[in-house]
Amino acid sequence: MNGTMKAVVARGHGSPAVLAVEDIAIPRPGPGQIQVRVEAAALNGCDLDLLSGRxxxxxxxxxxxxxxxxxxxxVTEAGEGVTRFAVGDDVFGTGFPRATGRFSAAFSRPTSLTTGAMAEYAVLEADAPAVTHRPPALHAERAAALPISGLTALxxxxxxxVQPGESVLVIGATGGVGSVVVPLLAAAQAHVIATAGAADEEHVRRLGADEVIDHLTTDLAAEMSRRYPDGVDAMVNLALPASRLIDVSRGIRRGGRLMNATHPAPQPGTHERDDLTxxxxxxxxxPGDLDDLAARAVKGTLPPAVGRRYRLADGxxxxxxxxxxxxxxxxxVAVGASA
Known part of the structure; x- marks a missing residue:
């Protein structure tokens, strides 16, 4: 397939201000790769980290x-040697656009080069575990919302x-990862305390939170000390910078666990707690992670997590x-004919 396609494009590093919608060449798959007609794509913070040049x-x-x-x-075309997918297969997943080194190695083969998803067509490595078949019952937009958030949550x-009955504080429960972490914790029968503004309280409770702390009007560390004087069993940080984790982590019991998804990570030796994992x-x-997430979404264990929806022209x-x-x-971003 030759010709051009519409895509969100950057001509150099920078902020989102450098992005524009342009006509560029349709990418073709090489050996071991597939070409995909994109129906929906989701935004992630790492997109902007890559774009910034940092x-x-x-x-x-x-x-x-x-x-x-x-x-x-x-799938609209399969490269030489591809047996896992065929033309016409519905698929979903993630890849890092033209990124090499440790970033792409986490999601696909270290040598893989993939094209970005904010386009009418994309090329991906067919054998990457972060690409899989999409079940018929899983809508494309819901599927596109799952990969990076869901894989991080897993x-x-x-x-x-986390064991049944354990108390877990989730900081930053309203974002993409929080929208998967909270229901997964609820499914594991944990007692979930979520931080969210008042306008989002009902939303995070629907996700499975048992308690909600308004982080916009409340001192989180003081409120956790009041509610849980002996500390919670675990904390999942999806929002706070490393500089604030020291104070808030005092709300974790001795021998508890702190799981962090923000970067840069706390540096070794800078944390005053030596008893925490x-x-x-x-x-x-x-392998199988995306299939697991898809099955949970179809079953309803993972509620829909689509916040706002845009057309490709508004990417x-x-x-x-x-x-x-x-x-x-x-x-x-809805890319396909339904957009």
């Missing part, structure tokens, strides 16, 4: 650069080894609003 050494970009990792769509819960995690895909605006406005759940 990670240029670990994850260099080629320009013109199409952002976006999380996607759902249909990594956090595996590290935390601490880990900073991101969402590396294991640059979506990234600007991702930075400038409060986000509940995932921001989705």
């Amino acid at each position: 990670m240029a050494e670990a994850a260099p970009l080629e320009f013109p650069h199409v952002p976006g990792g999380d996607f759902a769509g249909t 990594a956090l819960l595996r590290e935390g080894r 601490m880990a900073t995690l991101s969402g590396a895909a294991r 640059p605006r979506a990234y600007r609003e991702f930075v400038q406005e409060h986000t509940r759940g995932k921001l989705i």
Whole structure:
């Protein structure tokens, strides 16, 4: 398939202001790769980290650069040697656009080069565990909202080894990862305390939170000390910078666990607690992880997490609003005919 396609494009590093919708060449799959007609794509903070240039050494970009990792769509062409997928298969997953080094290695083969999802077509590695078949009952927009958030949530819960009845504080429960972490913790029968503004309280309770603390009007550390004088069993941090974790982590019981998903991670030796199990995690895909998340979404264990929806023509605006406005759940760009 030759010709051009519409895509969100950056011609150099910068803020979302450098993004524009342009006509560029349709990418073709090489050996071991598939071409996908994208139906929906989701925004993630790492899209903007890559775009900014802050990670240029670990994850260099080629320009013109199409952002976006999380996607759902249909296979339109398969490269030589591909047996896992066939033309016409509905798929979803994630990949890091033209990124090499440790970033892409977490999600696919270290040598993989994929094109961005904010486009009508994308190319991905067919054997990457972060790409899989999409069940017919899972809508494309819901599927696109799952990969990075869901894989990060699974990594956090595996590290935390949360048991039924344990108390877990989730800081930043309204975002994309929180929209998966909270229901997964609820399904594991944990007692979930979530931070959220008053306008989002009903939302996080629907996700499965048992208690909600308004972090906008309440001193979180003081409120946790009041409610849980002996501390909670575990904490999942999805929002606070490392500089604030020292204070808030006093609300974890002795021998408890702190699972962090924010970067940069706390530096060794800077934390005053030596009794905590601490880990900073991101969402590396294991074989079967996306299938697990899809099954949970179809079953209803994971509620829909689509916050705002945009057309491809509004993709640059979506990234600007991702930075400038409060986000509940995932921001989705509808690319296909339904857009």
